[in-house]
Structures are given as C-alpha cells and as structure tokens.
Amino acid sequence: MGNTSGHRISDRIAAIAESATLAVDAKAKALKAAGRPVIGFGAGEPDFPTPGYIVDAAVRAAHEPRNHRYSPVPGLPELRSAVADKTLRDSGYQVEAAQVLITNGGKQAVYNTFATLLNPGDEVIVIAPYWTTYPEAIALAGGKSVVVDTDETTGYLASVEQLEAAVTPRTKVLLFVSPSNPTGAVYPPDQVAAIGAWAAGHDLWVVTDEIYEHLIYGDAQNVSIATAAPELGDKVIILNGVAKTYAMTGWRVGWMIGPADVIKGASNLQSHATSNVSNVAQMAALAAVSGDLSAVADMRTAFDRRRLTIVSMLSDIPGIVCPTPEGAFYVYPSVKGLLGKSLHGRVSTTSAELATTILEEAEVAVVPGEAFGTPGYLRLSYALGDDDLAEGISRIAKLVNDAD
Template sequence: MASWQTLSDRINIVSPSATLAVDSKAKAMKAAGVDVIGFGAGEPNFPTPQNIVDTAAAACRDPRNHRYTPTAGLPELREAIAAKTLRDSSYQVDANQVVVTNGGKQAVYEVFQILLDEGDEVIIPAPFWTSYPEVVKLAGGNPVEVFSGHEQGFIPTVEQLDAARTPRTKAIILNSPSNPTGAVWDEELVREVGKWALDNHLWVISDEIYEHLTYDGVRTSYVGELLPELRDQLIVLNGVAKTYAMTGWRVGWMVAPVDVAKAASKLQGHMTSNVSNVSQRAALCAVAGPLDEVGHMRQAFDVRRNAITTALNAIPGVSCPTPQGAFYAFPNVEALLNRALGPKGSIAASSAELAALLLDEAHIAAVPGEAFGAPGYLRFSYALADADLAEGMRRMHEWVTA
C-alpha cells in the first residue's frame, strides 16, 4: 500500500481473534492432508437438532421469509426470548427490551458502541473471552483487566474489582459460566458484585451464552433474578449457538433497558438491517422448544470434561482444575516452558510458542492463554468427538514426555 493509504487507528489497535486464527490454521493444515486434532474452536460437534433444521427448510419455501424483518427481530422471536428469560432466569422482561443480532458477538459489539465514550473504562475479569477487550477498544474505551488465577478458581473478589475502579469506569463484564476457564460464579458472589455495581452506578454486561452447560449440580446464577433493582443498568447477552449447536446460524440477542434496546436497533439498522429470516425462524423453534437436546449434549460434555481433565493432569508439568461449566479446560502449563520438549527438543518461552509447537509438531490445535489475558495457560475445547479427544491427549502426552 502507498504511504497515503493508511488504515484507521481504530482498526490498527485491535488484535485478530486468536481462537479463529488457531482454527483457521488447523483447518488449512487439514486441507493440506495433515491429521490435526482441533481443540481450538468453541463449538459443539453435534448437528443442530433435526426439528430446528426442518423448521428452517420450511421457512426457505415460505415467501414471507424472502423479505426484510423488523431490525430488532421477528416479533414472535422477541416474544419467545422474553418468555425464555422468564423460564430460565426467573424474571419478567418485555419483548421491546429484546434485540436479535447476527450472532452473540454482534450483540457484544453493539453494547459498547452504545455505552462508551472516548476514554471510558470497562472492567473485564481475566481470563476473558478474547473479543471483550477488542470490542471495548473499537468503541474508544479502555479495557481494564482484573486477573484471577487457578489458585482462586479463576474467580475475582469484589475487592479486586473495586481496586480497578476509577472515575472513568462505566461497566463491568460478567461471563458465567466462563469462556475460557469453565468457572461458574456462585450466587453469593454474583449478588455481591451486583450490589457493588449498583452502589457505584456501573452498567453490568452479563454474557450468559453458556447458561445451560453446568455440571456437578452447579447452577448458573442470574444477576437479573438475584437483584431486581439492578435491571435498569443490566444488559444480558445470549444466543442459540451453544445451547442448540447452532454456531453457524448466527443468531444472538441482547435483553436491555428499553432505551438501550432502541439504541441498539438504531445502530443495527445502519450495520446489518435484520438477521436472516430463515435463521430467525430456526431460532424461534429452538428458543420456544424444550431443552432436551442440550441435556443430551451436557451429558456427553460431562464425560469429556472428566476425560480431558484426567488426561491433562497426567501429563508431567500440566495442572488443570476441573471446570464446572461451558466446554473448556484451561490448564496451567508454566512448568513446560523453557525446557526441551518433543522428539526435537523444542523449547517454548511462552504459552503462545507452546501452542504453536503443539500444532506444528504434535498436530494438536489449542489456543494460548495470551489470547485470554492469561499467559502460561492453554485452552482446550472438549466439544469434539470422544475418540478425537483421547487421541489428542495421547499425542500431547507422548510429545511432552518424548
């Protein structure tokens, strides 16, 4: 590019999605004939339930779905999401508080475009989903990371959060169950953090995309249920991707105070208009239906969760707590750094370099902790077939101990 063909500072300060980068490289290696086992992408390996697919197929043949819908989403889908909120989160919202987005990621992006002015700060508990800081930066805000390691279950204290608060703090992100750690915040902490946000006039952004994927009798705690007085400053983000194995359908939503929902609809009207009609019809079938299929997926994930945790902890130098939610294991691998590994005696100075070596030499795709604000860790998705999981863990064990 010529010297005058500069790109905006806005885009230049944003890092690429590390999870998608790992997934893309793994897929490229597979296309070249390399047998790569992918622990990178956060998507269930199950097909979308057949009744949802059948609904979408029928929607394709209906001329009503060949046109635009209202920007905020199909009215019946917004009603169904409001009903789902009452069913799952135990509190009432109106359909006019719901905005349907092109995947949950668009809802995250829109929230910070709406809330932030230049220099506003957002507290982000770390380890965090890789896109949170980037969407804050794209809105002109400053992400403020608050790290909690495995020794405290990857869960911060209110004291840690308050120490990060300044006069410019505008919001805090809650993500429980968590990507990348699988940590689940208990009811007491959720209530305590909600009260802290209430007292300090902070927006609470609650990403609940993994709400139905919890184990060992653990339950997702909903801040909107626990603190009704917080709902005027609460924005809930969710979608069908994880619960219904619908990552490719690209349907998410936000539930927000009416003025925020109106602002999101206004922004979306200039970005993407509406979400695909066919995908919205499929999402309506999913949201309005039972949770039987996610129950079956959760059972399978639970088996894999125990299998991968056991396998990782059996590898010398790897320490992995047992996750209580989502479908990720997040082991500490600091003891593997700066030492000879694999048949070539390769040395990794960071978890990012270790992830690259695992992909290149052991043909295992994992995401480095640097992507989540947690150097020294790796994220392994266990949303893959049991046989692939076992083979991937065998390869890693063999490579580390070679």
C-alpha cells in the same frame, strides 16, 4: 497532507487483533486439508448437528415468501416475544419483547452493547482470562478495558475486593461472564449476588454474557446476575444466543436484552450495519427457544463425560496443572511448568510458542493464553468427539513425556 498515520487503513481498525481462536481453527483446518491428521481443540463449538426439528423449521421458513423480504431490524416480533418468555423460564427475569434485540450472533450483541453504552474514555472492568472479542469491541467503541486478573488458585473467580481495587471515576460498566469462556468457571450464587450488589453500589452498568447458561456440571448452580441482584434495576444488559445451547454456531442468531432506550439505540446502530438477521435463521431460532431443553441435556451428558476425561488426562502430564471446570466446554490448564523445557528439541518460553510447538510436533491445535489476557495457559475445547479427544491429549502427553 494526506494520511499522516502511516497506515493505509485507519488506526482504529489497524489496532484490532485477529480473533486468535478463529485463527487457530483456520490453521488447523488448513493443515488437515493438506493431509495432516490434526486434531483441533481450538474452536468453541459443539460437534453435534443442529437438532432436526430446528432445521425443519428453517426449511419451512425458506419456502415462505414473507421470509424473502426485509423484516424489522430488532427481530421478528414472534422471536423477540419467545426470547422474553425463554428468559423468564430460564433466568426468572421478566422483560418485554420490546427489550429484546435479535443480532447476528452473540458477537454483534457484544459490539452493539459497548457501542451503545460507551463514550470515549469510559472504562469497563474486564475479568481475565477473558474471551478474546471483549477488549476489541470495547476499544472499537472508544472505551478502555481495565483488566482484573484471576488464576487457578481461586478457580478463576474474581472477588469483590479485586473489583473494588479496579474501579475509578471513569468506570461505567462491569462485564460479568458465568459460565466463563475460556476457563469454564461458574460463580456460586452468593458471589453473583455480592458482585451485583457491589456494582449497584457504584451505580455501574452490568453487561452479562449468558451464552453458556445451560452448560453446567456437577453441583454447580448457575444464576443470572440480573435476577440475583435486583438492586441493579434496569442497568443490566444480558447477552445470549442459540449457538451453544442448540449447536447452532453457524446460524448466527444472538440477542441483547436491556432497557428500552438502550435497545432502541442499539437497533438504530444495527439498522445501518446489518439490518435484520436472516429471517430463515430467526425462524430456526424461534423453534429452538420455543421448544424444550432436551437437545442441550443430551449434549451436556456428553460434554460432562469429556470434561472429566480431559481433566484427568491433562493432570497426568508433568508440568500441566488443570483445574476442573464447572461450566461451558473448555479447560484452561496452566502450562507454566512446560515453559523452558525442550520438547522435540524445541524450547518454548511462552505459551504462544508452546501452542505452535504442539501444533507442529504433535499435530494438535490449542489456543494459547495470550489470546485471553493471561500468558502461561492453554485453552482446549472439549466439544469434540471422545476418540479425537483421547488421541489428541495422548499426543500432547507423548510430546511431553518424550522430552529431551
């Protein structure tokens, strides 16, 4: 009989969509390499180098023979302990080192978590716009994403009423992200507490991605749902990492924090997938989380300046509505007003088509809202140099203002 599905690869893998953000970044870099002056707003990574003291720690670690060997799958004991200390310092949430699993970046933490929690058919409430990887990781684990839509009218925040309307007897997990990628939305502390209390009332797990915890601006306050809703007990999984706080996206060190039984199960999975994270990268992460937050403070000052600039410049473009984000380093403007309009003779009916037009006609790379579950929007990262940012938005403005 052979394979009856018609695919040379499994149905499970065939169903995965390529990461749209990485695809946009790759296309922009390819055009740049070919000599096109492309400005990329696609990838979510700081444009700063990793701080020198972190790099120095890695160099020292590379010379130590103990780091040339396998190490415990859940992470170097000193790093697990430091992450527990950092979590108490930054979130007021007390955990033991044994509740920490060091992963190959935040993405592996996401995958491990859903693979460990979900049985086939279990439902996860996912608030849209969502980061592109979440639904794929949920589907790979056999789960089903139940999407709750938000838009710019509420600042991309979901209400308890919306969540209540999405819950079913199959719901096992609420995925909660604040500050948000792609919108930059930050939930106010009272709303975080209310959502946590609601989830506890339904006996749900809460998986909270806190990778952007230190990137908040203005009067916004960021609290961990694990701290804000103590009634959740141990049914909270915290996902985090060094990538955004310390400009370490390429070092690939993240972690998940949760109850010991879940961490043990996720560690068993990781033991067959990747084993330990690179010891050199772990020692770099140890220097990062053990040190102070001055590196992120400097970056945040620059991001805040760029945030205000990009919102102002986009808001001046007819047909674009750009809410002011309170966290992370993204804006998520509505471009519904540009759909159906002719730009350089090209009419886009979707935001995906519009993103292609902007790339090919203005040589600016942006990610369409389709990647995040909400067509009609674009995501632009403002984690790029001030001059490039101003030039890139000016090119989009020119494309729109020169419209036929």
